[in-house]
Amino acid sequence: MFELRLAGKQLRQQLHERDWYEQQMAGYYAAMDALNADLVEQTRTDPLTGLPNRRAFAAALAAATEQTRAARQPLSVALLDVDQFKTVNDVHGHDQGDVVLRELSTLLRAHVGGTGTIARYGGEEFVLLLSNADLLRARAVRIPAPKRGSDDDRATGDREHRRGCLAPA
Numbered sequence: 001m002f003e004l005r006l007a008g009k010q011l012r013q014q015l016h017e018r019d020w021y022e023q024q025m026a027g028y029y030a031a032m033d034a035l036n037a038d039l040v041e042q043t044r045t046d047p048l049t050g051l052p053n054r055r056a057f058a059a060a061l062a063a064a065t066e067q068t069r070a071a072r073q074p075l076s077v078a079l080l081d082v083d084q085f086k087t088v089n090d091v092h093g094h095d096q097g098d099v100v101l102r103e104l105s106t107l108l109r110a111h112v113g114g115t116g117t118i119a120r121y122g123g124e125e126f127v128l129l130l131s132n133a134d135l136l137r138a139r140a141v142r143i144p145a146p147k148r149g150s151d152d153d154r155a156t157g158d159r160e161h162r163r164g165c166l167a168p169a
Helices: 002-044 054-071 085-092 094-115 135-139 151-156
Strands: 075-082 117-122 125-131 164-168
Touching (some): 094 117
16 A cells, blocks of 8 residues: 555656646747747848848738739839938948938838838838839839938938939839
8 A cells, every 4th residue: 555655646746747847848839939930030120120121022022912913903013222322331331321221211111101011122222012003103102301400411411312213113
């Protein structure tokens, strides 16, 4: 009888330890899932602007193409290139160039809002994905230049570098 009680006690102890290990493993798996989700987000986000990057844009374009094709709706893509951006970096330094890119991304987010997808395509190039927008509507998209005296002007010390080219297709 003593041996049976001892075996029961040992079994309860082993079950308790097993429960503890299972809880530990569940915590590790949850942490690993969170880290993996963070890594996926990092691969899809431009670290400077916080906008989707070229990879995320490609995925959004593929999904939008399928959706608009199925719905028989137009889809437009517009590329925004900041004119003479190299001059900003050369004259004012890369830190100030980064400020300009962050300010531009904020301006694009505010202007486009939920009507389209904005991504940093590379360097000083941004791309807009406009679902249910034909070429005429895409050509009507205008991104306002920062106002005189804006943070962008103070960042570069002048007002000469506020031009860009928006080319819808």
